[in-house]
Amino acid sequence: MTETAVCPVLHERDHPLQPPVGFPEAVGDGPVKMLWPNGVEAWIVSSYAGVRQVLSDARFSTRKGGQPEMRTDEGETVLDPDQPGNINGIDGAEHMRLRRPLSRGFMVKRMNELRPRIQQIVDEHLDVMEAKGAPADLVTSLCLPLPSLVIAELLGVPPEHQELFQATAGDLFGKNGSKDEYLAHATKLAEVLAPIVAEKKAAGTNDDMIGLMANDTDFSMDELIFLCIGLLAAGHETTSNFLGLFTLHLFEKPDQLEILRRDPSRADVMVEELMRYTVGQLGGAGLTRRATEDVEVDGVLIKAGDWVSVSLIANLDEELCPRAEELDLERDAVSHLGFGFGPHQCLGANLARAELQIGLRSLFERFPNLRPAVPVTEMDYRDDMITYGAAEIPVVW
Amino acid sequence: MTVRIDQTKCIGSGQCVLAAPDVFDQSDDDGLGLVLVPEPSAELLPGVRDAVDRCPAQVVSLEE
């Protein structure tokens, strides 16, 4: 018997925008079995084809079944696996029951209708940033407020509830508190949402997400509230971090930034490439699944019951595109895995795309000379293993 | 060449619409993928192939 390799420490990076030290070498083309700091053994799958297979094959379950999270050494998940409305932790028909009705609210058409409002939110924030003058922190000026305002719009939070909603959402995601603090804030947010749900029910409308869930589905109140919180949780820090990380990658690669400056009308395609590259460079472990039957992946037999962690470093696999390790904003969009794959692929992908496209384009159109006020490598990065990003991005222009 | 969507497993992600907006749409009733042009002309085929590749539920097919 060979001994299972120990997973490299995933918080240590030589450069904040590159994969954890030793990780790419340790996983190779995968799959490899590794021992996590919390004592759980899991396969890491890191090839493009392997990741697509694991994420789309129904023999891999996303149910976490009370097992400790493999990504962290804390051994505790915030989420109860049996929490009603936990869309990311259930499979098959049960999952489709929750997921299907939500897709109407995220339709490409609906996202396009939201674009003018997203543009307005971005412009207002850039106005304030410009008025206050340099230096500014990009995270608090734009990255962080944008997604929560947009999600409030999508959910249909009425103006009179906005302030309380934003403040409560800010408390929930503002800092990495303890599990108890998180639960207390989540309870508070549920209290803020309850009367809004009641109003939509009474009005019988379905033109926003809360109305749609309240009036067009069989969701229980618990499911509905948790799904609202879930949308906020899944779409807040992720989008904020990525807008920041995209900007940082461009600061580090002036030739690529020049391509965006020259032709901002291609920002849509460039966001796909930035997404592919940024997610790939984050490397590390990613999405967790468990085999329910014996399955062969990339020529290796994964046994029923084995845990699998899919690494989105697969976005740097040459099988996806040539020179996959390079950021190339002149590339056509490729079928990357930045938003996952299979039935659990990011529900909010098209919303995130709209925010990132509008945000990035407007930022460099407004401030063509935008540049970091301190070296990118000296900024402070937050890494709670699920979301990674710069805590502050001081900029001048 | 015939384009099909197996709606039973479609998750309404709209990736097909992004890949080939002239060939696909999403239903206003439930957001599921719809084929607007089942027999697309040659110039639309690259977009359709892209949709086949990108569909997260792998339910878009192109039968030659």
Ligand code: HEM
């Ligand atoms: C750049 C921003 C974002 C990134 C990188 C991202 C990434 C992802 C990934 C990789 C998954 C798949 C998880 C898995 O397979 O287990 C996912 C799922 C999900 N995302 Fe996102 N996401 C982003 C923004 C958003 C936004 C804006 C929303 C909603 C407003 C959202 C809502 C969700 C939900 C609800 C799921 C679970 C879907 C399911 O399990 O069926 N995400 N996201």
Ligand code: SF4
């Ligand atoms: S890409 Fe696939 S899952 Fe998404 S709407 Fe089109 S057919 Fe449905």
